[in-house]
Structure formats: structure tokens, C-alpha cells
Amino acid sequence: MKKVTFTKRPAKGGAVQVHGTVVSLHNGLLLVSTGIPSLDSVLGGGVPLGSVFLLEEDVHTRFSTLLTKYFLAEGVTSGHGLYVASANVNPNVLLNALPKPTSMSSTRSSQQKNDNDMKIAFMYKDLPKNQSSLSGVSRYGHYYDISCNMDKSEVEKCDLKSLRLTDEISYGEGKNDMFRYTLKHLKQCINNSRYEMPQKNSGDQQLNVLRVVLPHFASPLWCGDKPDNIHNIVRFLHCLRAVARNSMIACLVTIPTHLYHENEVAMIRQLVDTSVELEAFVGEKNPVFKQYHGLLKIHKLPRLNSLVNFVPDSFDLAFELKRTKFIIEYMHLPPDISETASRQGMDETNDKLHPRSACGGVSLNKKLDF
Amino acid sequence: MLEKLLSGEETSRLVLICDDQFTNGSTLLRAFARSLIKRGCQLHLFCFEQHPTNFVNHLNLHNDSNVHVHDFYSDPIGWNDGDGCLLGSRLFDINSKVNQEQAGGSNTAVVIDSLSITLQTCESTSVCQQLHKLSHNQRVIQTVMLHHTHLHVDDVTKRLSHISDSVLKLNLTSSLPKITFSKKSVHDGTICVTVHRKLNGKVFLSEEKVEILSDSSVEACPWQQDPLSAQTGGISLNEEPDVTSEANLTFNLNLSVREKKERSKLVMPYIKASEEEKVEIHRSTGGGGKIFYEPDDVDDFDDEDPDEDLEF
Numbered sequence: 001m002k003k004v005t006f007t008k009r010p011a012k013g014g015a016v017q018v019h020g021t022v023v024s025l026h027n028g029l030l031l032v033s034t035g036i037p038s039l040d041s042v043l044g045g046g047v048p049l050g051s052v053f054l055l056e057e058d059v060h061t062r063f064s065t066l067l068t069k070y071f072l073a074e075g076v077t078s079g080h081g082l083y084v085a086s087a088n089v090n091p092n093v094l095l096n097a098l099p100k101p102t103s104m105s106s107t108r109s110s111q112q113k114n115d116n117d118m119k120i121a122f123m124y125k126d127l128p129k130n131q132s133s134l135s136g137v138s139r140y141g142h143y144y145d146i147s148c149n150m151d152k153s154e155v156e157k158c159d160l161k162s163l164r165l166t167d168e169i170s171y172g173e174g175k176n177d178m179f180r181y182t183l184k185h186l187k188q189c190i191n192n193s194r195y196e197m198p199q200k201n202s203g204d205q206q207l208n209v210l211r212v213v214l215p216h217f218a219s220p221l222w223c224g225d226k227p228d229n230i231h232n233i234v235r236f237l238h239c240l241r242a243v244a245r246n247s248m249i250a251c252l253v254t255i256p257t258h259l260y261h262e263n264e265v266a267m268i269r270q271l272v273d274t275s276v277e278l279e280a281f282v283g284e285k286n287p288v289f290k291q292y293h294g295l296l297k298i299h300k301l302p303r304l305n306s307l308v309n310f311v312p313d314s315f316d317l318a319f320e321l322k323r324t325k326f327i328i329e330y331m332h333l334p335p336d337i338s339e340t341a342s343r344q345g346m347d348e349t350n351d352k353l354h355p356r357s358a359c360g361g362v363s364l365n366k367k368l369d370f
Numbered sequence: 371m372l373e374k375l376l377s378g379e380e381t382s383r384l385v386l387i388c389d390d391q392f393t394n395g396s397t398l399l400r401a402f403a404r405s406l407i408k409r410g411c412q413l414h415l416f417c418f419e420q421h422p423t424n425f426v427n428h429l430n431l432h433n434d435s436n437v438h439v440h441d442f443y444s445d446p447i448g449w450n451d452g453d454g455c456l457l458g459s460r461l462f463d464i465n466s467k468v469n470q471e472q473a474g475g476s477n478t479a480v481v482i483d484s485l486s487i488t489l490q491t492c493e494s495t496s497v498c499q500q501l502h503k504l505s506h507n508q509r510v511i512q513t514v515m516l517h518h519t520h521l522h523v524d525d526v527t528k529r530l531s532h533i534s535d536s537v538l539k540l541n542l543t544s545s546l547p548k549i550t551f552s553k554k555s556v557h558d559g560t561i562c563v564t565v566h567r568k569l570n571g572k573v574f575l576s577e578e579k580v581e582i583l584s585d586s587s588v589e590a591c592p593w594q595q596d597p598l599s600a601q602t603g604g605i606s607l608n609e610e611p612d613v614t615s616e617a618n619l620t621f622n623l624n625l626s627v628r629e630k631k632e633r634s635k636l637v638m639p640y641i642k643a644s645e646e647e648k649v650e651i652h653r654s655t656g657g658g659g660k661i662f663y664e665p666d667d668v669d670d671f672d673d674e675d676p677d678e679d680l681e682f
Contacts, residue, residue, distance in 0.1 A: 059532075062571040088502075220498035220529045229495070259528050282565070283575040 018207045018248070020078025021049065022140045027306040032209055032250040033078070035070030037141040038328040042317060043274065044310030046140070047250045048302050049209060050197070052241050054269065056257040056277035056299070061216070063278050063294060063321070064254045065094075066146070068215050070326065071252050073098040073144050075211040081159035083189055083249075085182050088216040091162035095155055099144035102324050145324045159210075161189050165222070178222060179236040186212065187243060195248045212244075212251040218268075219256050230264045237271040275300040278319075288331075292318040296328055371564045371576040372590040375536055376405045378512075380566060384505040385514045386534040388527065393540040393560055395516050396420070396483070397582045402514045403481045404429050404587075407436055411479040411511065416440045419484045446487065480504060480513040485530070486521050494526045498533050505533075536566040543579070543593075561593055 021030045024045045031046035034053075040046045047053045057064035075082050076098065084091040163185050165178050190196060195210040216222075223229040237253075244251050253272070257265045269275045280294035289295075296317040303309035316331040374380040385402065389395030396419075407413055407429070413436055417425055422439040431437070488497055505513055519527050519539075531537045541561045562580045567573050579593035625633070 060565070060567050060571075060573045062567070062573055065571055220495045220533060221502055223495040256532060259525065259532060280573070282573050 018209060020074075020080055020140070020209060022046065024048070026310045027304070029304055032080075032211070033074050033141045034067070034252075035072075035074030035142070035144065036067070036326045036328070037143070038326065039067075039276075040141055042296075042298070042312050042328055043276075043301065044312075047252075047274065048304050049248060049250055050245050051273035051302050051304060052237065052244055052251040052253060052271075054272040054275040054300075055252060055254040056265075056275065057216070057254050058278040058280035058294060059256075059258055060280065060282070061254075061256070063280050063319070065215070066321070066326070067278075068213055068252065068254060069094065069098050069146075070144060071211065072213060073101065073150060074142060075209075076150060076155055076158050077101050077142050079158065079208070081161070081193060081195065081208060081210040083161045083163075083186065083210055083212045084215070085163040085165065085186070085213075086215050087165040087178065087221045088219060091164055094215065095160065095162070096149070096152070098150040098155060099146040100148040100150045102143045102145050143325055146321075147323055159193060159208075161193075179232050182214075183236065183239055183243070186240075190243070190247045190249065197246055197248055207248060210247070210249045212249050214251070214253045217253050217255050218260075220259070230260070230267065234267055234271060237268065241271060241273070269299055272300065273302040273304065289318065292320050292329075292331075294319055295331075371566055371574055372538070372562055372578050372580065372588065375538075375564070375566065376402060376588055378405070378409055380536075381511075381569070382535040382566060383510075383512060384501065384534040385512065385536045385538065386530055387514065387516050388519045388537065388539045389516070390518070390520045390540075392542050395518075395540055398538070398540070398562070398580070398588070399481065399483065399514060399516045400425070400428055401582055401588045404431075406479040406481070406512065406514075407431060409477075411436070411477045413437045414440065414478060414480045416442060416480065416482045418442045418446070418482075418487050425483065442487075477511045478509045479511055482513070482515040484516045484518065486518050489522055489526055494522075494529050498529050501530075502533050505535075531565075536564065539563045539565075540580075562590065 018030065021032055022045065023029070024031045026044055030049040031040075031044075032049055033040050033046045034043070055064055055067055072082055072084070072095065082095070084094060086094070163182060165182065190210065193210070195208065198207060218229075218233045223232075240251060240253075243249075255268060257268065257277070260268070275298075277297040277299060278294055279297065281289055281292070296319050298312070298315055298317070301309045301311070314330045317328055318331045319326065319328045321327075371380070375382055375385065387395045387398055387402075403413060403415070403425075415422065415425065415437055417439065421443055422441050426437060426439065429437075485497065501513065501515070504510060515530075515534075517527065517530060539562070541563060543559045543561055560580050562578050564576045564578070565573065566576075577593050578590040581589045583589065
């Protein structure tokens with residue numbers, strides 16, 4: 001006997017369901033959140049899986065460090081694996097200081113109720129639940145409170161890998177091999193923990209995303225003795241992109257591009273998929289920028305499998321850091337209400353003739369000029 | 371901000387003092403050295419540009435036991451010693467030297483007289499790496515370095531600023547270059563522009579006028595760029611003739627008091643029209659609110675108006 005009830009066919013192409021990711025509305029790629037919802041919307045939903053996201057650091061690295069922390073914190077709340085390779089800072093220092101997500105505890109109780117409600121909508125019982133089993137808060141994009149640190153236990157639940165590049169590595173094999181060592185280590189981690197892109201579309205596989213973070217990459221501490229550092233950096237980024245395309249990883253690389261020349265920076269931007277530059281204000285006196293902490297400049301947006309990429313409404317973006325949110329806004333000119341417009345000869349005569357009434361006379365003295 | 375850095379209120383692991391051909395940063399360096407000794411640190415002094423005894427004498431200390439001098443001035447390339455190694459590799463031993471001569475658990479501080487010779491012989495990235503390692507050395511609480519920006523390319527200064535926690539740039543008050551020595555400008559002094567990055571990432575910028583007294587103590591007061599003096603190079607405006615003075619005109623542009631009163635009494639034509647309207651409105655409303663409705667011919671006036679049944 002045939003089944004009468006309607007059962008949905010499995011989605012064509014074996015749509016991969018990975019927690020913490022969302023399918024892009026523009027081009028069907030799997031996207032991963034940066035940890036900042038407003039940055040996600042500017043980039044077209046998030047960072048595509050298998051791409052390299054370059055964050056060009058502000059001069060004092062205050063905000064780039066913060067964005068790195070948001071990216072890692074988002075990885076923790078989504079249950080992704082984390083990989084940090086750093087020559088500057090001890091990776092554990094970075095991992096211990098992640099911001100805490102706001103409103104993390106609320107949804108566990110609501111999850112249990114859902115199982116009992118399927119008496120009427122029983123057709124939908126077989127559909128995969130959107131909420132993952134991990135923390136219950138796997139909706140895409142979270143807000144973080146930078147004043148508190150995330151619990152260490154939450155961080156340790158994730159698959160953590162870190163690499164600290166020290167002198168032993170660099171002096172042992174030659175200075176330029178810092179890059180090579182990092183690549184080799186990254187490839188090993190990907191192979192060991194099965195973050196490779198699945199060859200077959202078997203729906204039962206538990207796929208996860210590895211977030212690769214390279215903070216302060218290409219700073220003077222990464223570079224070798226020779227003046228042709230840029231070639232090594234360029235080669236590394238090329239190989240990194242190749243590794244990224246074949247694996248379930250999303251890379252965040254921060255580079256202090258203010259230390260490099262224009263043409264070198266252009267070469268670096270050529271080899272990444274997304275490039276965003278932060279310019280922080282220090283002692284800025286321009287009144288237009290009063291409420292913002294800096295400018296956000298987009299140099300490149302990802303275009304992985306389409307002819308046209310997503311373009312935000314405007315490229316004049318500025319950011320503001322609040323305790324619980326990192327806000328990116330379109331900059332606009334404030335309305336031009338000139339305060340000195342007044343009509344001479346009017347002021348004294350009006351008062352004498354008739355007293356001001358609520359509806360008529362006050363507006364004459366108001367200094368609004370349209 | 372400068373005084374806080376000197377006294378140790380603000381912790382800063384790596385302090386970079388930048389000067390140029392017009393300013394002298396070694397006095398400020400000495401001030402830092404002096405305050406570090408006062409705080410009870412073991413000071414490691416790396417002298418490249420001045421004779422070490424010269425430097426130490428200027429510090430005016432009572433006892434020199436806390437100062438360990440590493441003399442790179444007398445024999446920079448090692449001709450006399452015989453090994454003849456390049457100067458650069460000697461600097462790389464900074465870390466090991468500091469760790470060697472550690473007596474007990476007291477704090478250590480490092481003062482480097484000038485980075486110029488090292489930067490000229492070695493790659494700036496290597497120097498940056500060594501300095502970074504030095505700053506992260508557990509025992510060293512502060513490293514103060516002097517850097518002459520006019521001897522190196524901008525890139526080098528940028529890289530050093532990138533790894534430093536505090537960058538102190540010394541400028542002159544007058545922005546015009548000193549071409550003549552005969553005319554002394556009225557306001558002459560040294561400004562220190564401090565950019566300090568705290569451990570939590572916040573950045574502070576301050577501009578202060580600095581005066582270093584003979585006993586290496588520093589007086590700093592906040593200073594704001596006076597826009598007038600910046601343009602005129604510190605020359606007071608009274609010396610120049612006032613171009614816009616009206617003394618040479620044959621006609622009078624100002625109004626006398628009586629003329630001003632007359633002007634305010636003058637009623638503009640557009641006021642009259644609005645006044646009449648205003649007066650009418652005032653008479654008619656009388657404080658209440660009445661609607662005068664005169665139905666046109668076309669309007670239906672239905673007595674059985676259903677709207678009256680509505681209750682609000």
C-alpha cells in the first residue's frame with residue numbers, strides 16, 4: 001500500500017546542514033558569521049565557507065584584536081573548531097579573553113516543549129530541527145558583551161588547536177620557514193580532525209567548521225631577514241586559499257597593512273577573498289565623526305561562485321563600539337540646520353504689537369531655516 | 371600622560387622616544403633612566419652613541435651600583451677585541467645578557483641609547499623581533515629606546531611604533547623650519563606627542579609641552595596648538611600691520627547708535643501683511659475654537675444623518 005501522507009523528498013544535492021552556518025541568499029554558499037551581526041549584513045550574510053577574510057588592522061590594533069575575539073567567540077557559541085596561529089601573542093591569552101555572549105541561557109527550557117506539540121503538524125515531524133543540540137542558541141549571529149569574559153568551560157568544549165611560532169621553529173629551519181611550518185601544521189590539523197570537504201553527499205555525516213585565525217599576520221615578527229618578505233607572504237596566502245577551498249574552514253587573517261607599500265598591499269588584497277580595512281580615530285576632532293570610533297572601508301567582497309557579488313547600499317561605513325554591540329552604520333551628513341538664520345527688524349516689533357500665542361507667533365522667532 | 375609614564379603609573383613595556391634633527395631626545399631618555407633607578411630597578415644601559423660614563427654622570431646618581439653598562443660605543447665593530455663581528459649580532463645578545471646578570475628577583479629595566487647603528491647594520495624586522503622578545507621577558511619591566519627618525523626611512527619608524535606600547539614623538543612648537551638664527555621666535559620649546567596603548571587596547575593621545583630641568587626631572591604641561599602662532603611661526607601679530615583696518619577708507623562703513631535704532635524701527639513691507647492677518651485671527655478666535663461652516667449648494671444636508679448613531 002502506498003503511503004498516503006505526503007513525505008518530503010530529501011533535498012537535491014544533499015543540502016549540507018552544519019550548525020552555525022546559513023545558506024547565502026545571494027549565491028547559495030554556506031556562510032559563517034563573523035560574530036558581529038552588522039558586519040555580517042554588510043558582507044552579504046557572513047564569511048563564505050572556504051574563503052579567506054582579510055582584516056586590515058588599524059594602526060594601534062585595538063579594534064582588529066576585538067574583531068578577532070568576536071570571530072573566535074562566535075565559533076565557540078556555534079560549536080565550531082578553532083585554530084589560532086600567532087607569532088605575536090600567546091594564543092591562549094587570546095582564547096582566555098573572549099567576550100561573553102549576551103542572553104545565552106534562555107532557550108534550553110523551550111526546546112523540550114517542542115516535542116509534544118506535533119499532534120496537529122505531524123507531517124513536519126521528520127524535518128530536521130533547526131536548533132542544534134549544542135547550546136540551544138545556534139541562531140545565526142550573536143551579540144557579545146566585551147566587559148565579561150566567556151566561561152573557560154564553554155571554550156574548552158570546542159576543538160581547540162593553537163600554534164605559537166617561536167624562535168625554535170624559525171631559527172631551526174631558516175627564517176622563511178615560519179610560513180611553511182604554519183601551513184604544514186594547518187594541513188595536518190585539517191586532515192586529523194576531518195575538516196576536509198566531504199567527497200560524497202552522505203547526509204549522515206556530522207560536519208563541522210574549523211575557524212582559522214591568524215592574528216597580526218605579516219607583522220615584523222613574522223618576517224624574515226630578507227627584504228623580499230612580501231613574496232613569502234603572497235605565496236603563503238596563495239597556498240592558504242588553496243587549502244581553504246578544499247576544506248570546511250573559514251579563515252580570518254589580520255595584517256597591519258599600514259606597514260607596507262601600496263603595491264604590496266594591492267598584491268595581498270588580490271589573493272584574499274574579502275578585504276576590510278579598519279581606520280580608528282584617535283583624538284579626532286571632526287564633528288561628523290563624533291559618535292563613531294572609526295571608519296570601515298571595504299576593499300574587496302567575496303565572489304566565489306557567481307558572476308556578480310553582493311554589494312552593500314553604500315561604502316561609507318563607520319563603526320561604533322558599545323559594551324554589548326559592535327555597530328556598523330552607513331554614514332550620512334547630518335541635517336543642515338543653520339542656527340544663525342534670523343530676520344533682522346522682526347524681533348523687536350513683533351513683541352510689542354501682540355503677545356505671543358501658542359499657535360502663531362512663536363514660530364517667527366524660531367531659528368529654523370529650510 | 372608623560373608624567374604618568376615616567377613615574378610608572380601607566381605601565382608600558384616598550385617605550386620609544388623619537389626625535390629628529392631639531393630636537394634632542396637623549397635628555398628625555400636620561401629622565402626615564404633616572405626615574406627607573408629611583409623606582410629601584412636594576413638598569414641595563416646599552417650605550418651606542420655616547421660614552422657611558424658621560425651618560426651616567428648626567429644622571430646625577432648617588433651610587434652607581436644599580437646600573438650595568440654595556441659599552442658599545444668604544445669598540446662598536448669589535449676591532450680591538452679581535453672577533454670583528456658585526457655590531458648587529460651583539461645586540462641580539464641583549465636578552466641573554468639581561469638574563470645572565472640577574473641578581474635576585476629585583477626588577478630589570480633596559481635603556482638603549484640609540485637604535486640607529488643597529489638599524490643600519492641589521493634588518494629592521496630582526497631588530498623588532500629582538501625588541502619584542504625583550505619586552506615580553508618576564509623580568510624586564512620596561513625598555514626605553516631612543517630612535518632618530520631622520521636617519522631612517524619612514525617604514526622603519528612605523529615598524530618600531532607598531533611593536534611599542536608608547537611612542538613619544540618630540541617636536542618643536544613652531545612648525546616652520548629654523549632657517550635663520552638671528553630672529554628668535556617668541557614661543558620656542560619642545561612638545562612631546564605621546565601615543566600610549568594600554569594593555570586592554572585603549573589608545574591615548576596627548577600633546578604636552580616639555581621642559582627638562584638640569585637634574586633630569588621633567589615638567590610637562592598640556593599644550594594645544596595655537597592656530598595663529600602656528601601660521602605665523604610664533605611671531606606675535608602686533609608686529610604686522612592690520613590689513614583690514616578701516617582707517618584708510620574715505621567713507622564710513624559703521625553705523626552710529628542713532629542709526630542703529632532707526633534701523634530696528636523700520637518696518638519691512640512683508641511684516642505689514644502678516645500683521646494684519648494675525649490681528650484678524652486674534653479677534654475672531656477669542657480663545658475658543660469655533661468652526662464656521664457654510665454648506666455649498668452641492669452639499670447634501672441629510673437630516674437622517676447616520677453618523678449621529680455612532681457612539682464613541
